[in-house]
Amino acid sequence: MNYLTPNASIPATDGTMDAFVVLPDARPMGTVLIAVELWGMTTHMQDIAARLALQGYAAVVLDLFRRQAPPVPEDPVESWAATFENFDDIRCTRDCRMALDWALSGACGFHAGSVFVWGFCMGGRFAHNLAAFDQRLAGAINFYGRINFPRMPDKPFLPTEVTRMIDAPYLGLFAETDGLIPQADVQRLRHDLRANKSAEVRVMPGTQHAFFNDQREAYHPAAAQEAWTKVLSFLEKYR
Numbered sequence: 001m002n003y004l005t006p007n008a009s010i011p012a013t014d015g016t017m018d019a020f021v022v023l024p025d026a027r028p029m030g031t032v033l034i035a036v037e038l039w040g041m042t043t044h045m046q047d048i049a050a051r052l053a054l055q056g057y058a059a060v061v062l063d064l065f066r067r068q069a070p071p072v073p074e075d076p077v078e079s080w081a082a083t084f085e086n087f088d089d090i091r092c093t094r095d096c097r098m099a100l101d102w103a104l105s106g107a108c109g110f111h112a113g114s115v116f117v118w119g120f121c122m123g124g125r126f127a128h129n130l131a132a133f134d135q136r137l138a139g140a141i142n143f144y145g146r147i148n149f150p151r152m153p154d155k156p157f158l159p160t161e162v163t164r165m166i167d168a169p170y171l172g173l174f175a176e177t178d179g180l181i182p183q184a185d186v187q188r189l190r191h192d193l194r195a196n197k198s199a200e201v202r203v204m205p206g207t208q209h210a211f212f213n214d215q216r217e218a219y220h221p222a223a224a225q226e227a228w229t230k231v232l233s234f235l236e237k238y239r
Contacts (some may be wrong), residue, residue: 035123040070115139
């Protein structure tokens, strides 16, 4: 698996966080913070950032692992589970808030405009958390991010417990078949967002977890194209 070479450093909890920034040719129409999946800052994340820049948005891929090596798909499932269990959700939620501040304050060095967050898999839950804990966010996009799971020492609160705090526009896209995210969790998310008139939660028919990732077997081209169109419409509507 190929990984990105960071080109920026962002203030973060007790240190800094690497980032990969892609800017459009003209003044950005807005900025998208990309919260990475379990595999970290892969070239898949770079491709998404480049696609966003071609549409006129600044894109910032966040190294949520803070330079620690993420797992790879070839690792045993137990390694994936251990990474999830030992990941510090409090630290990472704070890091996301600091990245938002970095963009909005102008410390990023470019005109950020309205700032969104788009998270995938692991990053989806931090997009969700950021929307709950920071009202400066223009909108949050959660692609198959897990929002409900057993409570653990490094996870003293669950994303599902803060859903009703989300007032920002929210787009959640989930797979029809996902061993990590049962349909009951998606239904609970939709229920808890019912007061948010700018929220949409959708299950993509015929898909599995990571349906947007063209580097994974679960990639579903038709669903990925529909999801991309939805994201662009979401950004256009709320920027």
